[in-house]
Amino acid sequence: MNRSKNWKRLQQETFDLCIIGAGASGAGAALDAALRGYRVALIDRGDIAGETSSRSTKLIHGGVRYLEQAIKKLDLAQLRQVRHGLAERRTVIRNAPHLAHPLAILTPVFSWFEGLYMTVGLTLYGFIAGPDSFPKGNWLSKSQALDKSPMLTRQMHSAVLYYDGQFDDARYALALAHSADEAGAAVVNYAAVTSFVHEKERITAATVQDQLTGEVINIRATVFLNCTGPYSDTIRLLANPALDPRIRPSKGVHIVLPRETLNSDYAILIPKTADGRVVFAIPFGDKVFVGTTDNDYLDLNREPVLEPAEVDYLLETVRPYLHKTPDRSEVQSGFGGIRPLIVSSRADTKTLLRDHEVEHDATSGLLSLLGGKWTTYRVMAQDAIDRVSEVLNRSAAKSSTETHYLVGGENYRFEDWQRLQKKYDLPAKVCQHLLQTYGNRAENVAALSQQNPDLASALTDSRPFIKAEVVYQVREEMAVTLRDVLARRWRLELSDWQLTAQIAPQVADLMAAESGWSDTYRTEQIQTYQELLGTFITQAGLTSERTSALA
Structure with missing residues (x-):
């Protein structure tokens, strides 16, 4: 572009x-x-x-909550939403298989009756989905559940397994x-x-x-x-x-925790909270996203940010479902989005269509x-x-x-990372990352590193990002600001505020060279973005150590 x-x-x-x-x-x-x-x-x-x-829960789903409401209230509109969502789920994955895939989700239950209730509901969920490539769910014993997700609470009776889709929004x-x-x-x-x-x-x-x-x-x-x-x-x-x-805007936020919080590829659905919501804990890369909240939001001129009460709410919500409760100090970032709910006579945003x-x-x-x-x-x-x-x-x-396959999706095969590695002599993790990020355009990125060997260099030891990606994102993906790259072309801002601030100057150097930025503009981009990240940490009420690390 x-x-x-x-x-x-x-x-x-x-x-x-x-x-x-x-x-x-x-x-x-x-x-x-x-x-x-x-x-x-x-x-x-x-x-x-x-x-x-760009600030969703990263799920492609029919909506378990909508199904429950549809049954309890005999609400055909809610049921229609579930049916549409499940029908589209397979299409979303088919058209961009490098960006979307099935995700296994566990729901811990605390009694035999609760397990039966969830199993019946999720079986109906699968029935509405009809025949597709998604694995079928089932009711697991406590030991089976712990084998798949070892950080679940030992207080559970059992767990119900089902599948939905996950994607990079x-x-x-x-x-x-x-x-x-x-x-x-x-x-x-x-x-x-x-x-x-x-x-x-x-x-x-x-x-x-x-x-x-x-x-x-x-x-x-x-x-x-x-x-x-x-x-x-x-x-x-x-x-x-x-x-x-x-439109009645509704704010939803997520907190981001280390992957060790779950130590599993299985997500968790928390089916009931103190105020009637549904919360997910979802592995995403090397992190776990926990969310979301649902509250009226009036100031559309202000970016929705993570606030201390929301951090506490989500930590408290996930507490009964984990063997080890994550501490506030483990929250590494967070993000908020605004839902565009259509005005209705219903009283609160949790039930708006x-x-x-x-x-x-x-x-x-x-x-x-x-x-x-x-x-x-x-x-x-x-x-x-x-x-x-x-x-x-x-x-x-x-x-x-x-x-219609989207850019990167046609003839995509994840196994092609091996061919990429052999041809361009890049690390395996880098080649896998390129395939999962750019699909069949991954070789276009790798080729830049062959033209200029310095572009094969990693930006940080803890991520598979290489310099060639920044050049590609500027040339082909219309990235024009630091945040375009770090928050959306890559998802680093969502997962780690501190690391994002640390590598921002390197990304700015690459963008400046490619886009012809002046030294003054490059410095402004870095300072403005790092100050924004510092503001996010302060507004979330997270540790002073993190704030000082951005200084």
């Missing part, structure tokens, strides 16, 4: 469709529309998946945007909509400012699609100030894709582009995303 080239396209071309927001739904919609042959622009005020879509969204770009879409990050141009109340163009240079242009398009998630009301009101708000809706404002012509969740992004995008097709009077064009 070439940002400069695409920015010029935004200035020069008239598009069938301009999509605002490059998260899961926006990038998914851009790919769907581009594959149907539409002229598409995809823009975001920040990075691709810079907000909610930020890189999945990036693969969607990259695939849309290769299908012909003009994709530009850091391009913020500041206003709309109207003719007789209908939108004919969007005024957009380049957040890196300050340049302002108008993007001309026949249809505008709002895919900004929790920020949807801001765009809706820019288009038509008379509209009523539709997360299903989606395509809204059409008849006055301005703006389409808005509201609500939804990661697992069903493709169906959401398909519904939105079907509606766009109606507006464009091209309803004959049908979606083909269900069987």
Whole structure:
């Protein structure tokens, strides 16, 4: 993806469709529309998946909680969500197998009856999923459960095993945007909509400012699609100030603990908490993510961050399920996201529907894709582009995303890391990391290290990251800031704030050389990012030792 080239396209071309927001739904919609042959622009005020879509629990699922609510309340809407989620689960994995895979999840239970209850529910969950490649779950004895996950509490009676999907959300969204770009879409990050141009109340163009240079242009398009998630009301009101708000934002956070917390490849589902939520403890790389919370969030101008009470809540929630309770000092980082819940008459965010809706404002012509969740992004995008097709009077064009491999996914075989190692003489762990991160594009990264042997160097002993990746991410994946690389192209910011701050200067050197940064700008990037990381630690109320390590 070439940002400069695409920015010029935004200035020069008239598009069938301009999509605002490059998260899961926006990038998914851009790919769907581009594959149907539409002229598409995809823009975001920040990075691709810079907000909610990079801060999920990393699960692809139908929703165990939704199934329980559907049965207890005879709620067909909840049941429909489960069915859609489970149907899409296999598609998400099929289309990008380097970024998504099945995940085994254990639910410890403390009585025979609780075990039977969970087994029946999860058996129904599997039945709704139908025939797929996911292993089938079963009820395990205490000793069987401890064999698979040795850090579980000895107080449990037994455990129920089931499977859902796990994925790298930020890189999945990036693969969607990259695939849309290769299908012909003009994709530009850091391009913020500041206003709309109207003719007789209908939108004919969007005024957009380049957040890196300050340049302002108008993007001309026949249809505008709002895919900004929790920020949807801001765009809706820019288009038509008379509209009523539709989104009720909800904050969810995760804490990050060492992998030794579970010492297992099996995740844990905590099916009931003091306030009626579901919490997961999930292995992700060499860490364990624990989350999530669910609370109203009003200040959309402020990034959602981990707070002391949330750290305490999640540690207290996981305590009864582990043999050794993790201490606050073991929390290495955390992250927060904002869910775009659609306004409902229901009282609290835990029960608000997360299903989606395509809204059409008849006055301005703006389409808005509201609500939804990661697992069903493709169906959401398909519904939105079907509606766009109606507006464009091209309803004959049908979606083909269900069987379209994303960048890196086609002919992917993890075993190819061995061939990569033999050809480029890179360490095994590096080659495995490249395959699991870039899929069939891994060789493009490795080849850079052959052209310049210094690019084969590791950035840190504790991770398989090599310098060539930074160059590739700048050239091919539209990384333009330190945080683009460290938080989203890699997921280091999510897992270790301290290490992220330590390697930021090395990453900045590589980006400066590739992008032509001045010494002053390079220094500003490092200082601003390290200060941000220090703020995260302080706001989370974590140890002073960590704060001083960033100084």
